[in-house]
Amino acid sequence: MTNMKRRVFLKGILTTGGAVCAGMLIPQVVLASWPTTAFNAGSVDQTLKDLFAGESITESAKISFPELPTLAQDARSVPVNISTTLPKVSQITLLVDKNPRPLAATYLLSDRVEPKLSMRVKMAKTTNVVAVVKSNGKLYSARKKVKITIGGCGG
Amino acid sequence: MSTILVKTNVGPETTKVRMLIKHPMETGLRKNKKTGKKIPAHFIKTVTCDLNDKNVLTADWSIAISKNPYLSFIIKGAKASDVLKISWVDNKGEHDTRQGKLSEL
Numbered sequence: 629m630t631n632m633k634r635r636v637f638l639k640g641i642l643t644t645g646g647a648v649c650a651g652m653l654i655p656q657v658v659l660a661s662w663p664t665t666a667f668n669a670g671s672v673d674q675t676l677k678d679l680f681a682g683e684s685i686t687e688s689a690k691i692s693f694p695e696l697p698t699l700a701q702d703a704r705s706v707p708v709n710i711s712t713t714l715p716k717v718s719q720i721t722l723l724v725d726k727n728p729r730p731l732a733a734t735y736l737l738s739d740r741v742e743p744k745l746s747m748r749v750k751m752a753k754t755t756n757v758v759a760v761v762k763s764n765g766k767l768y769s770a771r772k773k774v775k776i777t778i779g780g781c782g783g
Numbered sequence: 784m785s786t787i788l789v790k791t792n793v794g795p796e797t798t799k800v801r802m803l804i805k806h807p808m809e810t811g812l813r814k815n816k817k818t819g820k821k822i823p824a825h826f827i828k829t830v831t832c833d834l835n836d837k838n839v840l841t842a843d844w845s846i847a848i849s850k851n852p853y854l855s856f857i858i859k860g861a862k863a864s865d866v867l868k869i870s871w872v873d874n875k876g877e878h879d880t881r882q883g884k885l886s887e888l
Contacts, residue, residue, distance in 0.1 A: 662828050667845050705849040724847055728812065732847035738839045742797065742857040748849040750810075 667731050675731045690714050691770035703776045709746035714763035717743035726755035787881040789888040793863045801855040810846040833868040
């Protein structure tokens with residue numbers, strides 16, 4: 629990886645000049661942390677193993693999904709928010725159990741950010757939504773079921 | 784025109800940041816109904832949020848995040864004059880950045 633980057637960098641200087649090359653490098657630097665293996669994993673268990681190297685995860689009632697609907701109107705855009713009262717939260721991860729690739733998103737939080745995030749997520753079918761929170765260096769999780777109706781008719 | 788739409792709500796103790804990014808978030812699993820060919824994946828992988836050049840939040844996203852992604856978060860103890868910088872980069876290497884004072888975003 630480092631060698632590749634250096635090669636790209638050198639090539640950039642030789643062929644296109646420094647300015648363009650600096651522009652091209654930005655995405656690579658930003659992308660450095662994207663956990664490819666975990667994002668490609670096909671099950672929740674495998675994803676957690678890839679992402680957290682088999683660390684144990686404790687269920688916690690201090691994690692909630694305040695506005696997550698139990699019945700989703702539009703599977704392409706389900707509002708998900710994760711909130712926790714756990715202290716010193718450094719990472720929040722969201723998994724959608726029945727999606728082909730369960731890992732939906734993982735967030736790294738500094739101590740300036742409150743552990744309350746909202747987003748919109750696609751869901752393939754009726755599924756459990758799992759949140760994993762890293763608090764004080766330990767992992768905690770919570771889950772909630774979301775029912776997906778195709779075409780908006782109950783079932 | 785930036786692809787990033789930001790709304791901030793600066794309060795005495797916390798600041799709520801809401802953003803909407805214009806992006807197709809194509810999964811790579813859908814097929815074009817006319818040609819039967821798969822539409823290639825095109826999705827945002829990483830979003831970074833910096834406050835006064837210090838990283839406060841980094842999001843790594845998958846194809847499961849909805850089209851035109853929405854994200855909101857809350858910053859503690861920020862001032863209206865603090866500068867927030869939001870950047871995204873997708874799987875094709877396309878990227879965009881928006882920055883400004885919290886009171887002006």
